[in-house]
Amino acid sequence: xxxxxxxxxxxxxxxxxQGRAAMETLQEQISSGSMVNRPSDDPLTTRQLLDLQNQIxxxxxxxxxxxKGELLLxxxxxxxxxxxxxxxxxxKIAGDMASGTVDASTKxxxxxxxxxxxxxxxxxxxxxxxxxxxFGGFAEGQPFDAAGAFTGTDDALEVEIAxxxxxATNISGGSLLRGGTPPATVGAxxxxxxxxxxVIGGIDALIAAITADDKTGISxxxxxxxxxxDQITMSQTDVAGRLIRLDNMKSMLANNQNTxxxxxxxxxxxxYARAGVELSQQTTAFTAALSTTAKLTQLSLLxxxx
Amino acid sequence: MGISSIFDIASSxxxxxxxxxxxxxxxxxxxxxxxxxxxxxxxxxxxxxxANGFALGTGVQISAxxxxxxxxxxxxxxxxxxxxxxxxxxxxALEQIQPSFNEVASDxxxxxxxxxxxxxxxxxxxxSGSAERAALLSRSQILVDTFHQMNTSLxxxxxxxDNNLVGITAEVTDxxxxxxxxxxxxxxxxxxxxxxxxLLDQRDLLLQKLSDKVGITTTLASDGTAxxxxxxxxxxxxxxxxxxxxxxxxxAVPPVNEIRLSGLGNPxxxxxxxxxxxxxxxxxxxxxxxxQLGGTLQVRxxxxxAYLAKLDEMASSIVSAVxxxxxxxYGVDGPPATTGNNFFAAAGxxxxxxxxxxxxxxxxxxxxFATASDPAPTSSGNNVNALKLAAIxxxxxxxxxxxxxxxxxxxxxxxxxxxxTQGAQNVTxxxxxxxxxxxxxxxxxxxxxxDEELTNLTQYQRAFQGSxxxxxxxxxxxxxxxxxxx
Numbered sequence: 001x002x003x004x005x006x007x008x009x010x011x012x013x014x015x016x017x018q019g020r021a022a023m024e025t026l027q028e029q030i031s032s033g034s035m036v037n038r039p040s041d042d043p044l045t046t047r048q049l050l051d052l053q054n055q056i057x058x059x060x061x062x063x064x065x066x067x068k069g070e071l072l073l074x075x076x077x078x079x080x081x082x083x084x085x086x087x088x089x090x091x092k093i094a095g096d097m098a099s100g101t102v103d104a105s106t107k108x109x110x111x112x113x114x115x116x117x118x119x120x121x122x123x124x125x126x127x128x129x130x131x132x133x134x135f136g137g138f139a140e141g142q143p144f145d146a147a148g149a150f151t152g153t154d155d156a157l158e159v160e161i162a163x164x165x166x167x168a169t170n171i172s173g174g175s176l177l178r179g180g181t182p183p184a185t186v187g188a189x190x191x192x193x194x195x196x197x198x199v200i201g202g203i204d205a206l207i208a209a210i211t212a213d214d215k216t217g218i219s220x221x222x223x224x225x226x227x228x229x230d231q232i233t234m235s236q237t238d239v240a241g242r243l244i245r246l247d248n249m250k251s252m253l254a255n256n257q258n259t260x261x262x263x264x265x266x267x268x269x270x271x272y273a274r275a276g277v278e279l280s281q282q283t284t285a286f287t288a289a290l291s292t293t294a295k296l297t298q299l300s301l302l303x304x305x306x
Numbered sequence: 307m308g309i310s311s312i313f314d315i316a317s318s319x320x321x322x323x324x325x326x327x328x329x330x331x332x333x334x335x336x337x338x339x340x341x342x343x344x345x346x347x348x349x350x351x352x353x354x355x356x357a358n359g360f361a362l363g364t365g366v367q368i369s370a371x372x373x374x375x376x377x378x379x380x381x382x383x384x385x386x387x388x389x390x391x392x393x394x395x396x397x398x399a400l401e402q403i404q405p406s407f408n409e410v411a412s413d414x415x416x417x418x419x420x421x422x423x424x425x426x427x428x429x430x431x432x433x434s435g436s437a438e439r440a441a442l443l444s445r446s447q448i449l450v451d452t453f454h455q456m457n458t459s460l461x462x463x464x465x466x467x468d469n470n471l472v473g474i475t476a477e478v479t480d481x482x483x484x485x486x487x488x489x490x491x492x493x494x495x496x497x498x499x500x501x502x503x504x505l506l507d508q509r510d511l512l513l514q515k516l517s518d519k520v521g522i523t524t525t526l527a528s529d530g531t532a533x534x535x536x537x538x539x540x541x542x543x544x545x546x547x548x549x550x551x552x553x554x555x556x557x558a559v560p561p562v563n564e565i566r567l568s569g570l571g572n573p574x575x576x577x578x579x580x581x582x583x584x585x586x587x588x589x590x591x592x593x594x595x596x597x598q599l600g601g602t603l604q605v606r607x608x609x610x611x612a613y614l615a616k617l618d619e620m621a622s623s624i625v626s627a628v629x630x631x632x633x634x635x636y637g638v639d640g641p642p643a644t645t646g647n648n649f650f651a652a653a654g655x656x657x658x659x660x661x662x663x664x665x666x667x668x669x670x671x672x673x674x675f676a677t678a679s680d681p682a683p684t685s686s687g688n689n690v691n692a693l694k695l696a697a698i699x700x701x702x703x704x705x706x707x708x709x710x711x712x713x714x715x716x717x718x719x720x721x722x723x724x725x726x727t728q729g730a731q732n733v734t735x736x737x738x739x740x741x742x743x744x745x746x747x748x749x750x751x752x753x754x755x756x757d758e759e760l761t762n763l764t765q766y767q768r769a770f771q772g773s774x775x776x777x778x779x780x781x782x783x784x785x786x787x788x789x790x791x792x
Binding site (some may be wrong): 036068131 | 428727751754761
């Protein structure tokens with residue numbers, strides 16, 4: 001094949017261009033730290049990366065949902081613990097009154113104590129985080145009025161903690177303190193101590209019974225209060241169970257996120273050692289190409305003719 | 307025969323070597339001229355005379371100045387150019403489109419969709435929260451804006467392509483006019499039996515330039531003129547006459563450029579939009595696969611509309627799914643809370659027209675949904691509808707490419723853009739290397755080598771000196787003869 005100077009020049013330009021392009025790609029990878037800088041770099045990996053990004057950000061959203069759910073449930077739990085402690089006192093006072101033969105001042109003390117405890121239960125029923133009443137269901141205002149009537153709703157306020165998996169972050173104040181909406185009938189005689197129990201109504205009935213020295217009423221009240229305490233304890237168990245579920249889901253999500261991020265990193269992060277070695281190979285080749293080009297294009301018969 | 311025949315022989319030598327040196331000079335002068343083909347002198351000895359009693363030539367003559375030329379190679383270069391330029395045009399357009407879809411490096415539409423649904427999740431954890439409602443509104447506006455922005459940038463690419471057609475057709479016409487002119491000159495030279503090597507080079511170069519812009523079929527006549535037809539079979543250059551390729555605005559709103567071809571002539575008849583044929587459909591070759599013109603038409607008519615259609619599909623799916631769920635829910639703008647409100651304007655179902663509903667306010671965002679205990683939601687804490695809306699993120703929609711969630715579909719669009727761009731880059735690179743190969747072959751055959759010409763130059767110079775010496779000797783011989791007489 002006949003070789004002309006023009007061919008040598010064209011070849012040199014083409015090959016130097018190729019060398020520059022290869023170095024440019026490596027330089028971009030090293031400076032951005034990413035293997036895939038645009039979809040055309042590797043369309044299939046791009047697809048995977050987008051999928052992973054998507055899963056990671058969905059996971060982050062679920063984590064954030066869980067954190068909010070935990071906050072609500074923890075506050076609920078605290079309120080329930082206080083309610084539980086109060087019920088112990090109510091039970092004790094009711095037990096003390098069981099004999100029916102107490103002096104007037106003890107009776108008055110017990111009655112005022114019970115009224116106070118009832119009011120505190122109602123106050124706890126109106127516990128709020130920010131503007132949200134945790135026992136009010138969907139309702140915005142205070143779920144319990146001063147007399148203990150429930151004006152909230154019994155709906156479960158759910159959050160999504162995984163695709164298609166929801167956890168209620170509240171328990172209904174109506175079911176908790178009134179045994180349902182409308183309130184359950186206060187048990188008497190054979191039905192005393194039955195479940196669900198109207199806690200507030202039960203305390204009211206107990207106060208009435210103590211005031212009237214009604215021994216049967218007091219003994220019904222004791223049974224009712226025991227059922228009421230159980231009802232609150234059960235709600236506590238329920239909340240604790242949900243908290244454990246959230247906690248499990250949270251650590252599962254964290255594990256998942258770690259795995260996803262490490263896969264993402266494997267696909268997207270530049271292996272600097274490899275890139276460095278390749279860059280130095282390319283540079284060597286390019287330097288060699290430059291030097292030979294410079295030498296070859298200088299050669300001409302003209303230099304040797306007089 | 308006498309001494310005078312020595313003069314004849316020597317002077318023929320001097321003339322021939324001088325012409326050979328001229329040709330070498332021409333070659334050296336045109337070493338960097340694009341499209342120039344190296345020329346070689348073909349020397350032969352002059353007719354034999356037997357005046358001396360035996361056959362002896364009567365000197366040298368130049369029988370031809372030949373141009374080193376491979377017609378087959380030329381044709382391949384013309385074809386290769388058309389395909390290469392088409393791919394290059396596509397690649398350039400795709401490289402403009404790709405950044406809009408570059409979800410890997412920066413947040414784009416995919417992220418905006420994700421954020422939109424995340425906002426519904428956030429709202430579901432605090433449905434009465436005004437901060438959550440405001441965040442949802444602003445993220446929805448970002449989603450809408452991102453759709454608009456992608457639509458605009460895609461349309462800009464199509465618009466640029468459309469504008470480029472004007473320049474490309476003008477260049478085609480310009481080259482066609484020049485080719486007709488060269489044809490005229492070739493004919494004139496041919497008529498006087500002259501050597502039209504340089505004109506033929508110019509002709510080939512013009513054909514090559516034409517093939518850059520548009521797919522052509524060339525017919526070479528025996529007199530050396532070239533006739534050119536376009537991909538649809540229309541005559542662009544016919545001997546010494548040519549046609550005008552030009553753009554005219556279509557009746558569509560907004561108008562796009564149509565490509566029309568005037569009748570033949572020199573100069574051709576004045577452009578007439580009404581009677582001149584509209585060859586937009588055929589001029590780019592099958593599937594607009596030839597030349598810059600084909601590539602540009604493909605970008606404008608096929609590529610951009612295809613991507614826009616995908617975006618529109620997404621916009622329409624989001625709008626209808628979100629509106630359906632949203633209008634069944636209740637806001638917190640009560641009492642009584644309103645229901646039946648759209649979230650997005652129902653009429654805006656494309657990436658261009660998608661907007662938030664005109665009446666939408668933070669309070670009208672329907673997070674609530676009728677439940678047994680909250681039948682006509684009066685409670686601002688009702689989050690049932692917010693959960694339903696957030697769940698749309700994981701719904702599968704029926705797209706033209708099959709059933710997929712919104713983010714899967716968008717992922718496949720991004721992957722598709724990547725594959726298209728990578729494909730265009732690959733074929734362009736292959737085309738470039740193929741053309742480089744062809745040009746190397748052409749250069750090997752037709753290119754000027756300085757070393758070779760210098761060697762020739764020395765050779766011819768020495769021969770010239772030799773012939774001059776012969777004349778010198780003949781003169782001395784003549785002097786000697788004259789001396790005898792004196």
